[in-house]
Amino acid sequence: MAKRRRMYSRRRRINYKPILFLAAIIVILIAVVLNIFKKDSYISKIDEALTEMSQMSGTISIVSKIDATIYEKDGLKYSNQHEGIKRLTSFDGKVSDDSSKVENVKSLLDSLLNSDETELVSELPSKDDGYLWLEADIISEHEILIFDREKEYNFDLYYHIEDEIIYLKEKYFDEFSKRYNKTNFQGYKATDEFISILKELTENQAGKREE
Structure with missing residues (x-):
């Protein structure tokens, strides 16, 4: 009886390791790029400044x-170069009488981190008298190896009183960088906490505006 010769097809084993490795590299690159853009965002810099804040000073004004x-x-x-500036109040962490105002401004900025984008x-x-302009200069201390390094941040927030919207630049650059001229304003819906703190900071100042 003749023996049958069986034909077996050999299955090629696909090596998935190079594919998975390439996919992992792509994911990492995307994450790095997104992280770079996130770090440059204005609101992320506010978060960064508040984390290690050592000093804060600034002003709150009405602007048209x-x-x-x-x-x-x-x-x-x-x-x-705003128009119709009417200063309401100022705050300085180096002045003991301003400690409560500084804490309120810090809480105000912290509440902004929970606001929804508009x-x-x-x-x-x-x-006319439609905006409140908050100008805040923050000095924070960052520890690098065994050294402490101070870093200064300069923030400008514009609050549309009627619409209850906070506007700040979409990206953060050095204080006088001309890149700001091509940067849009990002709107954020003010939270109840933000509005409450802002009223506390300004409600008693309208009748005694600072020159």
Whole structure:
């Protein structure tokens, strides 16, 4: 009886290791790129500054027209050429009487981190006494190896009183970077906590505006 010769097809084993390795590299690269953009966001810098804050100072004013353009003349850069500025109050962490105001401003900024994003706009429309402008300069201490290093942050927030929307630049750069001129404003819906703290900081100041 003739023997049958069986034909076996050999299955090729696919080596998935290079594919998985390549996929892992792509995922890591995407994560790194997203993290870079996230670190440059204005609101992430506020979070970073508050984490290691050692000093804070600034002002709160009523403003009618927002002009956050960075200008340069004779080699000097300047900004905040707003119109209708009426200063309501100031705060300085080095002044003992301002300690409660500084804590309130810190809580105000901290509550902003929980706000929902709204629209992205290139400029803010003029409105008589329509905005509250919070200017805050924060110094934080970061430990690098065995050394402490101070870092200064400069923040400008614009609160649309009627719409209860907070506007700040979408990206954070050095204080007088002209890249701000091409950066849009990101809107955030003010939380009840934000509105409550802001009222506490300003409600008794309208009748005694600082010059």
